[in-house]
Amino acid sequence: MTAFASRTAPKARPASSTRSEQSLRSRAAGLWQSITVLGRAMALATLLCALAFAPTGWRELLAGALLGAGMLLFGLLTSLGNLSCNAETSLNQGHLEVGGQAELVLVLTNPGSRSTRRGRIGLALGQGTVIAPLPALAPGQSHQIRLKLEARSRGVIDLGPVTMEAGDPLGLIRRRRILTGARKLYIHPRTVALPPLEAGLERDLEGNPGSGIVDDDLEFHALRPYVPGDDIKRVHWLSTARAGTLMVRQYEPTLRTRTELILDGQAASYRNADEFELAVEIYASLGCRCLLDGRRLQALAPEPDDPDAHRTTLPTEDPRSFLDACSAIRPRQDSYDKPDLAEAPERTSLTILVTGSLGDRQPSALMDGSAQSASPVMLLAADLGAHPSLQTQPGLVNAVLGNRKDLPILLENQP
Numbered sequence: 490m491t492a493f494a495s496r497t498a499p500k501a502r503p504a505s506s507t508r509s510e511q512s513l514r515s516r517a518a519g520l521w522q523s524i525t526v527l528g529r530a531m532a533l534a535t536l537l538c539a540l541a542f543a544p545t546g547w548r549e550l551l552a553g554a555l556l557g558a559g560m561l562l563f564g565l566l567t568s569l570g571n572l573s574c575n576a577e578t579s580l581n582q583g584h585l586e587v588g589g590q591a592e593l594v595l596v597l598t599n600p601g602s603r604s605t606r607r608g609r610i611g612l613a614l615g616q617g618t619v620i621a622p623l624p625a626l627a628p629g630q631s632h633q634i635r636l637k638l639e640a641r642s643r644g645v646i647d648l649g650p651v652t653m654e655a656g657d658p659l660g661l662i663r664r665r666r667i668l669t670g671a672r673k674l675y676i677h678p679r680t681v682a683l684p685p686l687e688a689g690l691e692r693d694l695e696g697n698p699g700s701g702i703v704d705d706d707l708e709f710h711a712l713r714p715y716v717p718g719d720d721i722k723r724v725h726w727l728s729t730a731r732a733g734t735l736m737v738r739q740y741e742p743t744l745r746t747r748t749e750l751i752l753d754g755q756a757a758s759y760r761n762a763d764e765f766e767l768a769v770e771i772y773a774s775l776g777c778r779c780l781l782d783g784r785r786l787q788a789l790a791p792e793p794d795d796p797d798a799h800r801t802t803l804p805t806e807d808p809r810s811f812l813d814a815c816s817a818i819r820p821r822q823d824s825y826d827k828p829d830l831a832e833a834p835e836r837t838s839l840t841i842l843v844t845g846s847l848g849d850r851q852p853s854a855l856m857d858g859s860a861q862s863a864s865p866v867m868l869l870a871a872d873l874g875a876h877p878s879l880q881t882q883p884g885l886v887n888a889v890l891g892n893r894k895d896l897p898i899l900l901e902n903q904p
Contacts, residue, residue: 528564528661531557564661570606574599574626576651576668584675584809585640595634595651597668599626608655610634613671615646623653640676643766645817648674677812678769681893683778684900686748686839712736747785748839750776754791754800756820759845760873765820768871770893772843773815777808784838790814791821837864846872846889869899 524532535557542550575598582591595612599605605626612619621634649671656663712728715735728736752772759765772790779786788811792801803814848870867886875891879899888899 523568523662523664525656525660525663527659528561531661532561535561560659561661564657564659567657568655568662568664570608570655571599571601571603572605572608572653572655572664572666573601573603574605574623574653574666574668576610576653578649578651578669578672580638580648580674583672584677584813585638586677587640587643587679589640589676591638591640593636593638593648595621595636596631597623597626597634597653598631599628602628604628606655608653611652611654612636613647613649613652614638615644638674643676643678643769643816645813646674646676647671675813675816678766678773678815679893680770680774680777680812681896683774683897685782686775686778686784686900711739713739747787747837748779748841749837750779750786750788751800751840751842752790752818753842753844753848754818754821755848756822758848759820759871760847764845764871764873767873767890767893768843768845769815769818771869771871771890771896773812774893774896775841775843776803776805776811776815780805780808780811786811788814790818839865839867841867841869843869843871846870846875869896 535554538550538554538557541547542554577596577598579594579596580591581594582589585591593612595610597610605623607625608623610621610623612621619636621636623632623634626632649669650667651669652665652667654663654665712725713736715724715737719737723737725736725738750772752768756765759768772788776786776788786805788803788805789800790803804810865884865886868888870887870889872889872891875889877891877895877898878889880887890896890899
């Protein structure tokens with residue numbers, strides 16, 4: 490027991506030694522990751538030749554091991570060099586429409602005191618990668634790479650990361666460094682300029698006040714004391730004279746037109762992908778028009794990422810955020826219950842449903858439902874290449890559109 494008690498605890502290793510070991514491990518891991526598949530195969534062949542030479546003594550195996558080791562050493566030495574660059578990307582348009590073009594400018598700068606080596610710049614663009622050569626840069630020198638981007642189809646594309654690569658001529662070593670992160674590039678659906686929507690404006694004339702108090706509207710509510718920053722035009726001078734202090738008016742907010750815009754997201758409602766794109770273009774054009782008109786908009790679209798959610802509410806703060814969300818719309822392959830247009834939410838002024846040529850429109854049922862509904866219904870069917878047609882009933886507009894350019898004509902002839 491005495492012998493055990495007299496033993497001293499082992500001394501802790503210095504923190505500097507631990508950090509140096511971690512640095513060596515990270516460098517070794519980085520070196521291993523920089524070896525390509527061909528280089529790893531060469532290293533394995535070199536090791537096997539060296540191990541086989543020991544028991545056999547064959548000179549051919551020794552020559553193979555020495556040759557493989559020499560090639561790996563040559564690749565390592567020729568791949569060395571400074572890869573420290575700063576990269577900045579600038580895009581003249583972060584939001585494109587299908588068919589549009591943009592110019593991407595990539596500026597690479599050497600911030601260090603040593604020259605960089607020649608290499609390649611890789612820019613991830615969606616599922617592909619754009620490769621461009623990069624010359625050696627002196628300290629403080631910059632180099633620009635300009636790329637033309639063409640938006641061929643709607644979607645949200647990951648632009649980046651930007652990487653710098655350098656290696657040996659044999660392809661055994663490939664060093665890679667990430668210079669910048671990724672950013673989103675939104676490709677909006679094509680839209681068409683529309684006249685103001687007239688349907689659904691009757692409900693605003695009822696004068697029903699909304700909840701809350703605002704500083705400027707039509708319906709007078711009460712008076713309150715003046716606070717710095719209030720508009721002097723809202724001062725009620727008669728009450729000010731009676732109270733002996735500045736009094737300003739308060740108002741009740743009146744209702745604005747509320748539109749519910751729905752996109753049929755079931756793939757079975759459309760003949761092909763082009764017809765679905767036409768429906769998205771109609772949907773996006775109507776949503777932008779509602780936002781420009783100052784309408785309160787609830788935009789519903791399919792939710793492809795969540796298997797349990799069939800619809801999601803798109804942001805409607807402004808047309809750009811709405812179009813950004815439209816860029817990511819995808820049809821759903823499964824079936825789900827369509828919305829009942831007769832059960833529009835309370836205070837909805839107008840309900841618009843955009844579907845495809847194979848969608849279940851059921852005009853007679855919709856007419857019966859719209860007759861019982863307090864808000865009018867617009868049912869728009871995208872039928873690519875079809876002759877446009879329009880049917881109207883009290884509270885219901887049923888139209889077929891063969892092109893997005895047919896939509897302004899429809900709205901000009903709406904009842």
